[in-house]
Amino acid sequence: MKKSFLFQALLTLLLASQYGYSQVDVVYNNLVWSDEFDNNGAVDSNKWYHQTQLPAGGSWFNNEVQHYTNLISNSFVDNGNLNIVAIKEPFTDQGVTKQYTSARLNAKFAFKYGRVDIRAKAPNGQGTWPALWLLGKNVNEDGGFFDSNFGTTSWPACGEIDIMEHGIFPGQPVNYIGAAIHTPSSSGNTVNKGGIQASDIAQNYHVYSMNWSPNQISFLLDGVLFYTYNPSVKNASTWPFDADQYILLNIAMGGFAGTIPANFTQTSMIIDYVRIYQNTAVDTESPTNFVASLGAVTGSSVELLMNANDNSGTIAYTISYPGGPTTTVYNPSGVQKSVIIPNLASNTNYTFTIAATDMSGNTVTNSPIVLNATTSFNPQCSGSDTQASEGAFTLGYNYTFQTIGTDVKITFELLDSKVGLVAFLRSQSPFTETQMSNVSGQTFTQTITGQTLGSTISYAVKFAYAGGLAVTRYISYVVGSNCSLGIQNETAFKQLVYPNPVDDNLHLQLSDNQNKITLSDVVGKIHLVDLVNSDHILDMSSFKTGIYFLRVENSHGIQNLKVIKK
Structure with a gap:
């Protein structure tokens, strides 16, 4: 028996209070669209559209083998639940005969930012691929509900958000469900994904949730966070999620889901409800009590502490400093937020500008706050790093400084694999650049002579290779330090x-x-x-x-x- 909507709404608010503020950056409270599937029979055509048109070539994507239909045998409402049914049966449509039928529903509602909760049982048998997901309203997918009026953008530039998929993860056990993000920066077998082991998804209802803010997209199973997508750089390649998306519900057959057993007859995905929440009230009230201060300051990092209050429940703090990236973080109102700025140069003064707004863009009256911090002097003899002063490193580099008499031997090893690699030692003051000798592999050395014991020198290395270059950060070293145990102080x-x-x-x-x-x-x-x-x-x-x-x-x-x- 389906729980009453009032009880479910109260339960949602309870879960938000228990989990939301600790697990997601923005809590959405107002129900703006839902289907409770209360009326038996055909799916509500005011809310759902059957997508049945085959893509060019006569086959669905990913080598799937089903026809999607608008037949009531493939999608219907019964006893308060939507049933999406995949059936083994020959079916001819659009001049193509296939041996399986199923349903693919498009919501006729699109939105930007909010939370989706879907309570469902999903099939977990071999060869089945149930999915709860979203596509950009602007996707130019022929046959989709929004395509004729809004389809201007190809996949994956439209963005895709997969709330739940099952059956397409080789090496994972049954009932492992996955969430994924597809964008131009990573699509298909995307690297932007997470998963979690659930209890029997075919026999047990689970609430599959997606929380989408301007900052990040979070995925939850039964109110528990298991994956968050938050690229440090948000542009058209990594973040096409600043425009409307719509929900899709379907069961695909075969393809990435593997071979369908010969004895397969049919399977169902049973959906109790689909709910979308946003924050709908017009907010004109600015945050108050904005404070910011310094926390721990080391030779390579500065901690910034921020707090403010707002009626919306969430504060956005935007942090910038000369030579560094601009970063926005979100935190609950009235709760102190700690942000550590890493990879800073030692013995260097930094000026941090911190602005505070609410989710409607209202700015606090004393924003921004400017803080000055000087990193401690941190001479180094050896270590590893990924920070670049030009270009970029993936794995990074190792370095050592060794005093021999009044000479200093400087050795750098590039950990990123590159072709045609050469290295140049850069002095910071005065600026000079000298080609280094290759020791072996991607390790290079250079000895500088006639140094004064106790003086501080600063050097970086430019690695040049086929197709580009990358320069390490400048590293300070006190001539005479031996660091034989790798320990300063x-x-x-x-x-x-x-x-x-x-x-x-x-x-x-x-x-x-x-x-x-x-x-x-x-x-x-x-x-x-x-x-x-x-x-x-x-x-x-x-x-x-x-x-x-x-x-x-x-x-x-x-x-x-x-x-x-x-």
């Missing part, structure tokens, strides 16, 4: 890393509340870079057996530790 360290050797969980007890950790292997490949608190557990259960190096950076300096994974 060694007496300040009282840090524990245990157990070592480790099976699964590596426990870290570090000196600062803010620590940058980098985990690399013996060939220099970086496996992890993270900002962690003083007490942290590093899960190494999925790492291969071998030797790893853990680099810890904080206000006391740098410590390099050898970790053995059993």
Whole structure:
């Protein structure tokens, strides 16, 4: 028996209060569109459109083998539920005969930003591909509901948001459901995806949710977050999600879902409700009580602390500084937000400008707030990094500085694999550029002579290769420092890393509340870079057996530790 709408609405509000503020950046409260499937018989044609037109070539995408129909046997409402039914039966349409029928419904409602909740049971049998998803209203897909009036954009430039799919994840067990984002930057077998193991999806109802804000798209199963998409750069390639999207419901057969068993007859997806929430009230009230201050400042990072109040429940903080990216983060009203700005140069003054608005764009009266911070002096002898002063690095680079008499030997290794690689050592002041000698592979060295002990030098390396170049950040070094143990200010360290050797969980007890950790292997490949608190557990259960190096950076300096994974 279907729960009453009033009870469901109260339950939704309860879940929002328990989970929403802690798991999503914007909580949407006003129901703007729904189908409760209360009237038995045909699907409500005021709300849904049957998409049946075959794509050019006579076959649906991804080598699927079904016809989508508007037959009541493939989609109907019964006892408060929508039934989408895939059936093994020969069926001829548009001059093409196929052996399976199903239904593909387009919602006749499109929206920008909000939350979608769909309570459903979905088939989990071999060869079936149930999906709850969205497409841009502007997609030029012939036969789609919006195509004739709005279809101006090809897939994936229109954007696609997959709330739930099952059956297309080789190597995953039954009842593993996935969510995914398709854009021009990554489509098809996209890298932008997440998944979670659910209890029997065919026998149990689950609530599949998607929360879409101007900042990020989050996916939840039964109110629990399991994946968030939030690209650092939002443009037409990564973020076509600033325009209307509409919901699709369907079961595909075969294709990526694999071989359909010979004894298959039919299967159903049973949907209790589809609900869309937005915040509809016109908001003219600006945030109040906006404050911003500095938190922890290290040799390579600055922590910014922000807080404000607003009736909408959510504050947007936009942070910018000269030479760095502009970043917007969202946080609940009245809750302090901590943002750590990483990869900064040591002993350098930075000016941060922080603006605060609500979700309607109302600006707080004392916005922006300007903060000045000077990173601590952090001379380095060795380490790994990914920061670039020109171009970009993926895996990054290793570096060492070694004083020999009054000479300094400087060695850099590029971890990104490149063809035709050469390296040039750059002095910051005065600016010079000297070609380095290749040691082996992608490791290069250069010795500078006649240095003054105790003086500070600053160098970067330009890696030039076929098709481009990338330049490391300038790294400061005090001539004469030996860093033989990889430790600066060694007496300040009282840090524990245990157990070592480790099976699964590596426990870290570090000196600062803010620590940058980098985990690399013996060939220099970086496996992890993270900002962690003083007490942290590093899960190494999925790492291969071998030797790893853990680099810890904080206000006391740098410590390099050898970790053995059993």
